[in-house]
Amino acid sequence: GAGVSQSPSNKVTEKGKDVELRCDPISGHTALYWYRQSLGQGLEFLIYFQGNSAPDKSGLPSDRFSAERTGGSVSTLTIQRTQQEDSAVYLCASSLGGNLYNEQFFGPGTRLTVL
C-alpha cells in the first residue's frame, strides 16, 4: 500500500501562531515516531506511540509541543505559540511494532518556517 504521508509539505507561519502537522502512517503499523531535524543536523526524537500504550513524550522540547494519535492511526503534532527556533523539518515514521528489530518507514517531512 501507500507509504507514510505527511501534510502539509511546507508550512510558513508567523511567530506566536499555532501549527498542526499531520502524519498518516502505513496501515497496520502500530508504532509511530515524530522527529525534528534542523538544518544540517541529525534527527531529534520527539515522541513515540505504540498501540494503546501511553506515548513516550520524553523528547518533546517544551510544553508548547504536544501530539495525539487517534484510533491508533493518524497522528497530529501541535506546536503552540511558535518560535523561530521551531523552524525545522518535522519527520514522522512508522513501524510494524515497537520492538528492537523493526525498520522505520519515514514520511517526506513537513518543512516548518517560523518568521
Add this chain to the structure above:
Amino acid sequence: SQQGEEDPQALSIQEGENATMNCSYKTSINNLQWYRQNSGRGLVHLILIRSNEREKHSGRLRVTLDTSKKSSSLLITASRAADTASYFCPRSSNTGNQFYFGTGTSLTVIP
C-alpha cells in the same frame, strides 16, 4: 551520548570508487541500522545488523559490526552519483522506544 556517531562527517569520491563510513556507539546494542537521507527529507532504511552478526550484505552494501569495539562500518561498492546522500546509523534504546541519530555522514559521489 547514546547516539550513533558517524564518521567521517563528509566524504567526496569519484563515481565507481568504494565509499566507507563508520559508526561508533557508547553503550551496548541489540541491533544497529543504517539509513540514507536524500535532500534533507525522509529517510530510507538500508540494512539492519543484529548484535550477534558480524557482517551482512545487501546488493552493493556491506555492513560490519564489531561489538567489542562498539563500531560498525558501511561499505558502498562501485558508487554511483545516485548514492549521494547523508547516511545515518541510529541506535535503538534498550526499550526500543527511541532511536538516537547522529549528524550522519554526507557522501558526495562525483560523476
